[in-house]
Amino acid sequence: MAEGSSRRPPPAVDAGGGRFATYTSHVSSAPADALVGQLLDGRYQVVERLAEGGMATVYLAVDTRLDREIALKVMRPHLVHDETFVSRFRREARSAAQLSHPHIVQVYDQGEDAGQMFLAMEYVPGQTLREVIQAEGALTPRAALDILEPMLQALAAAHRAGLIHRDVKPENVILKPDGTVKVADFGLARAISSQTSTASHGMILGTVAYLSPEQVERGVADARSDVYAAGLILFEMLTGTKAFTGDSPITVAYQHVHGGVPVPSSRNPEIPGQLDTLVARTTARDPDVRPRDAAEMLALVRQVRSGLNGTDLDARPTEPADIHAHADLRTAVLGTADLAGVGGIPTDRTAALPLPLLPPGRDVVDDPPRRHRRRWPWVLVVLSALLLAGVSWFFLAGPGAVETVPVVAGKTQAVAQAALAQRHLHADISLAFNETVPKGTVISSDPGAGHQIRRAQAVVLVVSKGQERYAVPDVAGLSLDDAKTAVANSHLTVGSVTQAYSDKVPEGDVIGAEPSVGTRLKPGATVTLVQSKGRQPIDVTDWTNKNADDAVAALTQAGLKVDATQQQNSDTVPKGDVISQDPTSGTLYRGDLVTLVVSKGPVMVKVPDVVGKSVVAAAQELQAQGFQVNVSGLFGKVKSQDPAGNSMAPKGSTITLYLTL
Numbered sequence: 001m002a003e004g005s006s007r008r009p010p011p012a013v014d015a016g017g018g019r020f021a022t023y024t025s026h027v028s029s030a031p032a033d034a035l036v037g038q039l040l041d042g043r044y045q046v047v048e049r050l051a052e053g054g055m056a057t058v059y060l061a062v063d064t065r066l067d068r069e070i071a072l073k074v075m076r077p078h079l080v081h082d083e084t085f086v087s088r089f090r091r092e093a094r095s096a097a098q099l100s101h102p103h104i105v106q107v108y109d110q111g112e113d114a115g116q117m118f119l120a121m122e123y124v125p126g127q128t129l130r131e132v133i134q135a136e137g138a139l140t141p142r143a144a145l146d147i148l149e150p151m152l153q154a155l156a157a158a159h160r161a162g163l164i165h166r167d168v169k170p171e172n173v174i175l176k177p178d179g180t181v182k183v184a185d186f187g188l189a190r191a192i193s194s195q196t197s198t199a200s201h202g203m204i205l206g207t208v209a210y211l212s213p214e215q216v217e218r219g220v221a222d223a224r225s226d227v228y229a230a231g232l233i234l235f236e237m238l239t240g241t242k243a244f245t246g247d248s249p250i251t252v253a254y255q256h257v258h259g260g261v262p263v264p265s266s267r268n269p270e271i272p273g274q275l276d277t278l279v280a281r282t283t284a285r286d287p288d289v290r291p292r293d294a295a296e297m298l299a300l301v302r303q304v305r306s307g308l309n310g311t312d313l314d315a316r317p318t319e320p321a322d323i324h325a326h327a328d329l330r331t332a333v334l335g336t337a338d339l340a341g342v343g344g345i346p347t348d349r350t351a352a353l354p355l356p357l358l359p360p361g362r363d364v365v366d367d368p369p370r371r372h373r374r375r376w377p378w379v380l381v382v383l384s385a386l387l388l389a390g391v392s393w394f395f396l397a398g399p400g401a402v403e404t405v406p407v408v409a410g411k412t413q414a415v416a417q418a419a420l421a422q423r424h425l426h427a428d429i430s431l432a433f434n435e436t437v438p439k440g441t442v443i444s445s446d447p448g449a450g451h452q453i454r455r456a457q458a459v460v461l462v463v464s465k466g467q468e469r470y471a472v473p474d475v476a477g478l479s480l481d482d483a484k485t486a487v488a489n490s491h492l493t494v495g496s497v498t499q500a501y502s503d504k505v506p507e508g509d510v511i512g513a514e515p516s517v518g519t520r521l522k523p524g525a526t527v528t529l530v531q532s533k534g535r536q537p538i539d540v541t542d543w544t545n546k547n548a549d550d551a552v553a554a555l556t557q558a559g560l561k562v563d564a565t566q567q568q569n570s571d572t573v574p575k576g577d578v579i580s581q582d583p584t585s586g587t588l589y590r591g592d593l594v595t596l597v598v599s600k601g602p603v604m605v606k607v608p609d610v611v612g613k614s615v616v617a618a619a620q621e622l623q624a625q626g627f628q629v630n631v632s633g634l635f636g637k638v639k640s641q642d643p644a645g646n647s648m649a650p651k652g653s654t655i656t657l658y659l660t661l
Contacts, residue, residue: 033049033057033059035049035057035059035074035116036048036049036059039064040061040072040111040113040116040118041111041112041113041118042113043063043064043065044061044062044063044064044070044072044118044120045061045062045064046059046060046061046072047059047060047061047062047069048060050071055075055076055079056073056074056075056076057073057074057076058071058072058073058074059071059072059073059074060072060123061120063108063120069123070108070120070121070122070123071120071121071122071123071124072118072119072120072121073118073119073121074116074117074118075089075116075117075118077115079117080115080116080117086117089110089117090110091482091485091486093107093110093119094110094473094474094486095161095162095163095473095489096163096186097109097110098161098471098473098474099157099158099161099163099186101153101154101157101158102180103150103151103153103154103157103180103181103182103183104154104157104158104182104183104186105121105122105124105174105182105183105184105185105186106121106122107119107120107121107122107186108120108121108122121184124174124176124182124184125176125177126174126175126176126177126182127174127175128170128171128172128173128174128175129147129170129171129173129174129175129233129237130169130170130171132170132175133170133236133237133240136240137240138237138238138239138240138268138316139237139238139240139316140313140314140315140316141238141271141272141275141308141312141313141314141315142313142314143237144234144237144238145301145305145313147173147175147181147237148230148233148234148237148301149298149301149302150180150181151173151181151183151230151233152230152294152295152297152298152301153294153298154181154182154183154294155168155183155223155226155230155293155294156293156294156295156298158186158226158294159223159226159293159294159295160295160465161471162470162489162490162491163186164221164222164223164225164226165183165186165226165229166215166221166225166226167185167207167210168183168210168226168229168230168233169207169209169210169229169233170233170236171207172184172185173233208249208252208253209232209242209244209245209252210228210229210232210233211225211229211253211256212224212225212228212229212256212287213228213256213257213285213287214287216253216256216257217257222287223292223293223294224287224290224291224292224293225287226293226294227282227290227291227292227293227294227297228282228283228287228290230282230294230297231261231278231279231281231282231283231290231297232261232283234264234275234278234279234282235261235262235264235279235283238264238268238271238275238279239264239267239268239271240268241267243261243262243283244256244259244261256285257285260285261279261280261283263276263279263280264276264279270315270316271315272308272312272315274304274307274308274312275304275308277304278300278301278304281300282297282300292431293431295431295465296429296430296431299413299429300429303417303427401424401454401455402452402453402454402455403423403424403425403452403453403454403455404423404450404451404452405420405423405425405445405447405448405449405450405451405452405453405459406419406420406422406423406449407449408420408442408445408449408459408461409442409443409444409445409449410437410441410442411441411442412440412441412442413429413440413441413442413461413463416442416445416461417461420459420461424455425453425455425457425458425459426458426459427458427459427460427461428458428459428460428461429460429461429463430460430461430462430463431462431463431464431465432462432463432464432465433464433465433466433467433468434464434465434466434467435467435468437464438464438466439464439465439466440463440464440466441463441464442461442462442463442464443462443463443464444462445459445460445461445462446459446460446462447459467522468522468523469520469521469522470490470491470492470520470521470522470523471490471517471518471519471520471521472487472490472492472513472515472516472517472518472519472520472521472527473486473487473489473490473513473517474517475487475510475512475513475517475529476505476510476511476512476517477505477509477510478509478510479508479509479510480497480508480509480510480529480531483510483513483529484529487513487527487529491523491524492521492523492524492525492526492527493524493525493526493527494526494527494529495526495527495528496528496529497528497529497530497531498528498529498530498531499530499531499532499533500530500531500532500533501532501533501534501535501536502532502533502534502535503535503536503589503590503591505532506532506534507532507533507534508531508532508534509531509532510529510530510531510532511530511531511532512530513527513528513529513530514527514528514530515527535589535590536559536589536590537587537588537589538558538559538560538587538588538589538590538592539586539587540560540583540584540585540586540587540588540594541554541555542581542584542585543555543578543581543596544578544579544580544581544584545573545577545578546577546578547576547577547578548564548576548577548578548596548598548599549576551564551578551581551596552564552596555594559590559591560588560590560591560592560593560594561591561592561593561594562593562594562595562596563593563594563595563596564596564598566595566596566597566598567597567598567599567600568597568598568599568600569599569600569601569602569603570599570600570601570602571602571603571650571652573599574599574601575599575600575601576598576599576601577598577599578596578597578598578599579597579598579599580596580597581594581595581596581597582594582595601650602650602651602652602653603650603651604648604649604650604651605625605626605627605648605649605650605651606625606646606647606648607622607625607627607641607643607644607645607646607647607648607649607655608621608622608625608645609641609644609645609646610622610638610641610645610657611638611639611640611641611645612637612638613637613638614637614638615631615636615637615638615657615659618638618641618657619631619657622655625651626651626652627649627651627652627653627654627655628652628653628654628655629654629655629657630654630655630656630657631656631657631659632656632657632658632659633657633658633659633660634659635659636659636660637659637660638657638658638659638660639658639659639660640658641655641656641657641658642655642656642658643655
């Protein structure tokens with residue numbers, strides 16, 4: 001993009017329908033959108049619509065609190081009214097937000113505003129893998145593996161956190177301008193269980209071109225379903241075409257169950273056989289044949305890559321593939337009734353690899369019989385010698401040769417594989433948690449050290465995944481039942497449930513957990529939940545006729561707001577004391593208001609100076625100002641007065657006059 005250009009790069013977000021668009025295309029063709037210009041949740045300013053799909057619309061927005069651009073994914077209105085979908089959306093959004101990995105598009109927030117359910121996500125400019133394949137066609141094996149490895153790292157991080165993606169496809173893989181690979185749209189992700197269902201109310205969610213056979217047939221998925229989709233993406237990068245296409249989603253789904261994924265070399269003969277085997281292993285119809293998760297697939301990819309030379313890695317097809325043939329790219333919502341008759345998953349445990357029936361150039365027509373029959377004894381001798389040589393090679397230097405398994409326990413995976421390679425043995429990797437063996441170190445091997453095996457037999461290396469730990473989930477704001485479910489899904493156990501007052505969390509919902517969110521614990525460790533009792537009630541004390549400063553301090557300390565700005569004169573309540581209080585009793589809650597009226601004391605009046613005046617005149621003048629008069633003496637004029645003239649005295653108080661003859 002040229003410097004100074006106002007155009008944005010293509011948005012790296014999926015609207016749940018697999019459609020992406022540039023800023024300029026929406027400016028020219030998109031209809032007016034009521035959400036554009038709105039402020040959602042008092043925080044997210046919607047700038048423009050970026051993409052639309054069957055399940056959601058994606059907008060470019062600005063997080064006004066943090067002053068950054070985000071992608072705002074707003075659910076379709078018909079899904080907002082589905083309580084089951086909304087509940088799952090909230091739960092799974094919280095789970096996806098816990099994923100933090102450099103190759104995963106981060107989920108920042110989830111919320112609802114005026115009936116609009118939304119996800120706030122990282123805004124990533126760049127191209128989707130779909131756009132790259134459409135522009136470039138088939139990629140070189142090197143480029144395909146360079147994209148596949150970080151993609152698998154992202155999925156492995158999700159699998160370690162107990163989540164499966166369920167909608168892995170090229171539209172959800174983004175390549176930033178600097179080459180960074182990001183995996184997006186964990187909107188369909190959910191926690192892994194032994195039989196994680198992908199169906200809800202008779203519907204199957206996902207993009208049909210990448211659904212695994214078990215998702216189509218039984219509506220269940222686990223980490224191996226993500227592996228299947230990743231294998232299909234590798235096929236597509238190597239060939240420039242999808243493995244399965246059809247006129248309808250049902251046609252494509254049928255091929256997943258019955259067709260068997262073809263090997264890439266059937267469409268691009270220049271692809272090395274090792275990559276055919278890799279695709280066959282990862283897209284096997286029987287999930288037990290595939291790698292168990294993305295981490296195991298990543299190890300397999302790296303093992304295959306190490307066996308390829310530069311020519312293999314940089315080979316490209318001489319003719320471009322038909323890159324425009326494709327099935328529906330949107331996230332499908334298929335009724336399970338639509339899949340009736342698709343059929344069961346075959347029980348074969350390996351994908352069929354097509355083998356040539358005849359050597360290249362061999363004519364199908366048999367050669368005519370030759371009459372040189374006397375030569376057949378020599379032919380038998382030669383064939384016998386060749387057979388003996390072949391058998392000898394097989395058992396002495398070939399796959400049938402016997403090797404002794406070396407000691408690999410306690411060594412790193414790479415060192416162990418190298419030790420096996422020196423003995424012409426190959427390794428299958430099996431990952432397992434271990435409390436004492438460091439991550440990446442071999443725990444044991446099968447067969448064990450010292451056993452003699454054929455070179456063709458694999459040695460299973462059990463490699464440590466480190467200590468099995470699970471993070472305490474964020475349960476704040478959840479109902480007690482949902483919080484218990486979240487803890488159980490994190491392989492932890494709910495211990496005691498305590499209660500506490502909260503001004504923010506409604507009564508009955510969960511305030512938080514102990515230990516704190518993110519603390520990593522052993523499986524089955526107990527987590528204490530703190531449940532809200534609602535707002536704390538505060539009994540109001542009557543401070544009438546008491547010191548106002550003491551009243552303000554006590555009421556504020558109790559958590560109430562106090563207004564003591566009103567003041568009045570009082571002849572009966574001393575200055576600084578409380579004349580009245582509202583309310584004077586009852587129960588309030590933190591932050592409620594108590595109003596105090598504080599006494600300014602009596603009204604003060606200036607005392608007239610009556611010294612030298614007759615007692616009658618002096619008394620009249622003082623009484624006119626509201627004072628009482630007390631005379632000391634019988635006759636004469638006023639000699640002195642108390643309080644003195646021109647001083648201030650409370651209205652209604654008594655002035656004493658002292659007379660002289």
